Amino acid sequence: MWSPEDRRATSRVEDVRGIVVLRASGLGDLVLALPALDALRAAYPTAHLVYLGLPWHTQLLRGRPGPWDEVDVVPAWPGVTSRATAHPQTGDGQRKAFVQRHRAAGYDLAVQLHGGGAYSTPLLDSLGARITVGGRDIGAPRLDRSLPFRHLQHETLRALEIVGLVGAGPVDLLPSLSVLPSDHCEVVDEMAGLRDARPLVALHPGAGDPRRRWPVDRFAAVADELAREGARVLIVGGREDSVLAARLLAHARSQPSDLTGRLSLPGLVGLLSEVDLMIGNDSGPRHLAAAVGTPTVGIFWCGNVVNAAPLVRARHRVATSFQTTCPDCGASQTRGRCPHNPSFVAEVPVDEVLDEARNLLIRDWEEASESSGHS
Numbered sequence: 001m002w003s004p005e006d007r008r009a010t011s012r013v014e015d016v017r018g019i020v021v022l023r024a025s026g027l028g029d030l031v032l033a034l035p036a037l038d039a040l041r042a043a044y045p046t047a048h049l050v051y052l053g054l055p056w057h058t059q060l061l062r063g064r065p066g067p068w069d070e071v072d073v074v075p076a077w078p079g080v081t082s083r084a085t086a087h088p089q090t091g092d093g094q095r096k097a098f099v100q101r102h103r104a105a106g107y108d109l110a111v112q113l114h115g116g117g118a119y120s121t122p123l124l125d126s127l128g129a130r131i132t133v134g135g136r137d138i139g140a141p142r143l144d145r146s147l148p149f150r151h152l153q154h155e156t157l158r159a160l161e162i163v164g165l166v167g168a169g170p171v172d173l174l175p176s177l178s179v180l181p182s183d184h185c186e187v188v189d190e191m192a193g194l195r196d197a198r199p200l201v202a203l204h205p206g207a208g209d210p211r212r213r214w215p216v217d218r219f220a221a222v223a224d225e226l227a228r229e230g231a232r233v234l235i236v237g238g239r240e241d242s243v244l245a246a247r248l249l250a251h252a253r254s255q256p257s258d259l260t261g262r263l264s265l266p267g268l269v270g271l272l273s274e275v276d277l278m279i280g281n282d283s284g285p286r287h288l289a290a291a292v293g294t295p296t297v298g299i300f301w302c303g304n305v306v307n308a309a310p311l312v313r314a315r316h317r318v319a320t321s322f323q324t325t326c327p328d329c330g331a332s333q334t335r336g337r338c339p340h341n342p343s344f345v346a347e348v349p350v351d352e353v354l355d356e357a358r359n360l361l362i363r364d365w366e367e368a369s370e371s372s373g374h375s
Helices: 004-008 027-043 055-061 092-103 120-125 155-164 181-185 216-228 239-251 265-274 284-291 302-308 350-373
Strands: 018-022 048-053 070-073 109-112 131-136 145-148 200-204 232-235 277-281 296-301 316-321
Touching (some): 027 048, 027 055, 027 155, 027 284, 048 055, 055 070, 109 120, 120 131, 131 155, 181 265, 200 216, 200 284, 216 239, 216 350, 265 284, 277 284, 284 296, 296 302, 302 316, 316 350
Parallel strands (some): 018 109, 048 070, 109 131, 131 145, 200 232, 200 277, 277 296
16 A cells, blocks of 8 residues: 655655765666766756776766766675685775765765675665665665665666655666767777778677687677678777687678777776777677667577566667576576587678668668768
């Protein structure tokens, strides 16, 4: 039965001058949370908003227009940052200094967007905010306002539902990240001679979880066919993707340009904003490409479609694998995982990815032609 408590549990918090948000995870996780950050900014336009993340968050976000006013790095913290997993006792002094610094800020609102809260909520609690809000898994510490954490929910909608508990309604469902002139400076040499080579297609063969990686020979087949049809193909990714990129190049006959490991995150933003299409796995670079306005084709496992696939299809297509048993041992993955790490998206056909890519490239060309015709 409804009660007045239900309304108070989603009402706007009064007199909020400082907000701290915790989401110290991957690039895709940041992108998927951007609409929630925009909602917080719209609901609390004068509040000072601090984002707590990892070192790479500062490289990408500091100085970039957005809903954040400040970005700080969470020190090695057991259960929250991978840097603390192997040696949880390291960094005690850093953690104490971090907590003292943020307690002194006197936050009115602390938002936990980092998982179900078993480890992240104690971190958030230590900062001493007046009101805490976030996702709460079974057995996790309580927050002042919380949403039951259930794995099968889209990450953008989960984050929006959480900030909705403090009266921050959505202003947009689609993540958007500003592109700065400086983002393009790093790719001037790489893009020399390429800007007129249209269409430009970026491929990213990597993913944090090897089970989400489409086999590199399939990426090579896509690269070869698109090159045959006139596209210029680039391979992008971090240093951790170098081995995959080398394997892709070994399979490809068309010699795509390999930029893997050569760009900072701002440089990757600049590059992705200039290409005509991004094709990748369920990974940070694909999410980033979508956030800077580039059409994408994503190769997704069915379970990850629920959590992280794009919410629209006009400019973002999803090629889905429905493989639910391990290709190595046959164990069902619907209620847990086995110890093996084969690709669970290998069944996605090359032709499906090519068809979606062609459709998006033709659509963009037609829209550009119509735009120039009306100018």
